Amino acid sequence: MSPPKRILLLTNSEHGQASSYTVTPVDPAFSPAVTACVHAKARFCILAPNTIKDFSMPFQPWTTPLTLNRLNRFPPPGVRHLVANLPELEFPRLRVPPHLVPCGPMVRPAPAVSAVDPDLAAWLARGPTVYINTSTLHQTTEWDALEIARALRALFDHQARAQATAERYSDNQMEEEEKKKKVKAKDDDKSRSREKVVGEDLQKGSRIHGVLEEEIDADRVRIVPWLHPEPSAILAEPNVICSVHHGGANSFLEAVSAGVPHILLDIGRWANRRMLPLNSARELAPALIEMVLSKEHSQVMRRRAGELARVCGRDAGGRVVAARTIMEQI
Secondary structure (H helix, E strand, C coil), X not given: CCXXXXXXXXXXXXXXXXXXXXXXEECCCCHXXXXXXXXXXXXXXXXXXXCHHHHHHHHCCCCCCCCCCHHHHCCCCCXXXXXXXXXXXXXXXXXXXXXXXECCCCCCCCXXXXXXXXXXXXXXXXXXXXXXXXXXXXXXXXXXXXXXXXXXXXXXXXXXXXXXXXXHCCHHHXXXXXXXXXXXXXHXXXXXXXXXXXXXXXXXXXXXXXXXXXXXXXCCCCCCCCCCXXXXXXXXXXXXXEEEECCCHHHHHHHHHHCCCEEECCCCCECCCCCCCCCCHHHXXXXXXXXXXXXXXXXXXXXXXXXXXXXXXXXXXXXXXXXXXXXXXX
16 A cells, blocks of 8 residues: 655644655755755755846846845756746746746635624725735834825825825925935934834824824724734725735735736835835825726726636636646646
C-alpha cells in the first residue's frame, strides 16, 4: 500500500523536515526555507502572492533592477513558481518563463459579512459604498487622514452640487500646506510614524470629525480601527462600488477578484502621484468623483472590473488552480 500523500507548507512562521515530505510549497520571502529545500534536494515549489513581473524580469528583453534572491530568480530545474496573478492583470507583452505558473488570485473563502457582523451588513445594504482600507500595517497619520476626509468631503459636496471643500482654500494656501507636509515627512519620518491616528483624533471635536461631521453624525461615514469580516467578504457586497487601498498584493487581488474598481494610495487609478508617499485631497478627490459620480467613466470601470473578475474566476479561481498544480507534482 502506497504511503499517503503529504504536503508541508513552509512560511515565515513554520519549520519542518522538508526532505521527509513528498512536495513542499515554499513562501518565496522565506529565503532560509528555499535554501534548505535546495540543499536537502527536496521536491518543492514556490507558492507566491507576487506578480508575474516580480519573477520574470530576468527573462525580459529589457534590463531592470532585481530585488529577489537568485534562487527565486533562477530556481533549480523542475521547480515551479506558482504566482497569484494572470497575464490579463499584468503589464502587457511580458514574457512568461516556462517554470512560472500564473494561477490567478488566491483568495481564501470567507464567511459573508452578515454572518460575522450583521450591523455592518445592514449598513452596507443602505446604498452605494466606498470602501477605504489602508492596510493592517500602515500607520495613518493625522495629515493623511485629514486629506482622505477632505477628499470625501469634496465627493459629498460634489454629489450635492455644492462647492467642493477643496475650493474653500486658496490654491496658494493648499500649495503651502502640501509643501510643508512633504518637507516634514522627509525631515522627520520617525516622528510621522509616531503621529498615527488614534481614537481621540476621530472623536467629536477633532479635526477629522470636523471635516465630515454631518456625514458621521448621520451615519453615512464610519471610521473604525478594525473590521471583523474578511476584506474579500466586504468587497463581495453588491453595494461596494469602489475600493481605496495602498496597492498591496492582497488588497489589489481581492478587489480584482470581486470585480470592484479601485483607487491606489501610497504605492500609487493613482491618487497621490504628486504627493507620494503622502495623501492629497487635491488628487484623491477628483479620482473619487470620477470613479463614483461620473456616469460614463464609472460604468466603463465597473464593466471592465467585472470582466477581470470573470477572468480571475476561471477554473474555480487561483487557489484551486494552485492546489491542482501542487497535487500534480505528487
